[in-house]
Amino acid sequence: MPTLLLPTATLLQAATTVTSALPTCTTAIPDKNGHVPPDACNANYGFYPSWEDNLAFALAFGITTVLHLAQAVVFKKPFCWVVVMSALWECACFALRTLGAKDQQQSMYVTISTLLFLLAPLWLNAFIYMVLARLVHLLHPRQRALGIPAPRLAKGFVLADVVSFAVQAAGGAMMANQDGGADKVRLGQHVYMAGVGVQLAFVLVFVVVAVAFHRDLMRLRRSGKVEGPGGGRMNRWVRPLIWVVYVVLGLIVIRIIFRLVEFSQGVASTNPILQHEGFQLYLDALPMLLALVLLNFVHPGVVLKGPESSLPSSGFRWGRSAAFEPLATAGASSVELVDRRRF
Template sequence: MIATSSTPTLLVKATSTVAATCTTAVPDANGYVPPDACNANYGFYPRWEDNAAFAIAFGLTTCAHLAQAIVLKKPFCWVIIMGALWECFCFILRTLGAKDQQNSTYVTVSTLLFLLAPLWINAFAYMVVSRLIYFLHPKQAVLTIPARWLAKGFVAADIISFIVQAAGGALMADQHSTENADLGRKVYMAGVGVQLFFVVIFIVVSISFYHQVLCDIRTGTLKNRNRWIRPLVLVIFLVLILIVERIIFRFVEFSGGVSSSNKILRHEGYQLYLDALPMLLALASLNLIHPGLVLKGPGCSFPSSKIQWWKGRSAAFEPLALRSFDRREHSSVE
């Protein structure tokens, strides 16, 4: 039967004249139809066992990060908890969608979550290194950039990248329009490019900081002798490298377009083992060498801006109060 309309699909058909090039297929028990069918939501046959395994693994690392944040009293770790939870929820939806492949909501939402989840892990790496610089470096700066501004600048860049990638992902989800999907692909890749640009710069900053740490260790001038410092910095390097690998994969994946003719989009394994697995390794490595093992004691976190504001206000009011008291005492004497 020739279809006159189509349901939303993960892959855009090779031509916008859908009615003339695809047919509506009869779904199997899980709702699967061939990728070229009008009612196809997937370019591959999703395996619920693989997606369920990733959902469980991300769930475990989420629980571990939550417990570590509570035990080690590190409120800023809510960022990595969100990243792990985001991935877990994504794979729960993918697991459900594998058994109900005609439900376009599962594939649309899980795909958006999948595309954006690593940005949380990226932001956490920025926050950890900035705090290490503030905690360990005598000048609390690297390459003349203060640690606080380093954190604000790179996290802001990550947020911008998040917004751009989200906009691109939303456009790619519009499967009724080939033009919108292609525009979304370009917007998403631009956002990924912004992310890669700042990650590379941050790697340079981190290398400079690590070189200084090694020099301080050799000379014995490092003000904190925690044995977890070097392992933690190396783990952060691993996380950043895994993020770069994932970005490169996404560039290669979408360079072939978002149509059913893209061979990479026809195999789920590429997404699972070149995107999900690296992010799982990044989260698990931060469980093994948690930042809280190093960032503890006085100066381990940025002072609250409210505290700094109040100190400035109290310092300004104190002389005024003393002068006021002196004037009252002088008047009483007269």
């Protein structure tokens, strides 16, 4: 990433009686766009950022952001604000990178865009967890996958994503703050990699859950059962949506592996991955863009229809639990729903 660069050390001969050489660097004169060599003290980039490429990604992410926002409204799916945030953060990131390409000495562009770039995919990750949990609740007869109730499935994996988000945010902030010195940047690198590792571990576990759910659905299809407990029909979009979930998870894994490889080689300007912008554009930005566009083409809203397409609430309304509603005012279906939520 641009802000992760540590200038290559040179030796400054001491003019006083200091007994050891001090590592330092030189300040270079910027060109018309503010670019200086990566080993200069005032370098923010290890490469010459492409204004055209960053603008193209900003526009593409902007389009998918607008589409996701419109689809959330059309399909009446409030939880889709999560995927809108992912697309919006990516769009803002590349808008700042586009501005930074013409003003490379402005460190604020680099700092904010770096944090957005590193963290935006976590919103998408959480959205996929939420989508599959809702599919389980809508379509599975027992509303479970691998024995885990759909609400707990969503809460557990989203919580893991939040923890990963917090760790990666802390690491990213330390790496983005160049004033903290080389040691703090390296610490941030390790913290961020730990957060990415946690994310990867839970994604792989989630793939196992998704496969188990998919297998159960295929078994139901062969047996002729085409409706879930909430009347959720296995329409023609169910299978494409599940495959989109798989593909999006695969794209997330590609992005995670890239980041692990990138930071495993250090954050100095000598890291060859940090010297070429194309790695970031085509192994991070492009996979996330493809994932967002796929979810535009096969939006969860085409499958998640009806009351059971939303996960049940905690059961408390204005201080009162639904479990303690008088039986006289609740129909058999309400009692059944309360009982199902409890177990």
